[in-house]
Amino acid sequence: MPDLSHLTAVRESYDTVAAAYVGRVPPPTGLDPVSRRMLDAFAELAAGAARLGPVADVGCGPGKVTAYLAERGVADVFGVDLSPAMVRQARRAYPELPFVVGSMTALPVADRALGGVLAYYSTHHTPPEALPVVFGEFRRALAPGGHLMLAGHVGxxxxxxxxxxxxxxxVSYASYLLPPGRIGDLLERAGFVVDARLTQEAGEGSGEGSRRRYGTFLARTPG
Structure with missing residues (x-):
């Protein structure tokens, strides 16, 4: 088992910045058009696979993206975040949606219980040697034919x-900016079929993260 001690730094850092994060990070409606369309595509795929199970927004932060999915027709969606302070922010802002404290290394769901997993700018704090654990956990939790969207900083x-x-x-976390090809390879090794991958160059996005390149992957478990 890889060293997962980075989780402590991530939890403590996001507990510290949770209130400030809410005001500084825009909702999905404030994203650049390409990023927003990719989220919309995932929402459509996940809504179409609703019979497979709920959708988990893993690393949901204050719940803005979770709520966006619900507004886009994903009826059964919930958020999971490592930071209790972030979960409190999400519950306060969106009391109609469920949010739980949990880790992407051990999701609080049974095997094959989910129809979709969204990891939106939440896996880049994971050291490369621990990503197989995370991607394997996504694979375990998704039903056959379930959908995964992973987006985040790359380099x-x-x-x-x-x-x-x-x-x-x-803050005391680190960000690991992996090449998009390596992330795609790790997803395939975890058992995913990668249907689409998109790289956006620095400056194309919106907000603080626009100084970095973005990578977005749409994948699924074999049906």
Missing amino acids: DGEVVRPTEAYGGLP
């Missing part, structure tokens, strides 16, 4: 270790 293998974020608040 050429560099590691970014900020000491502050979201208005100068202290």
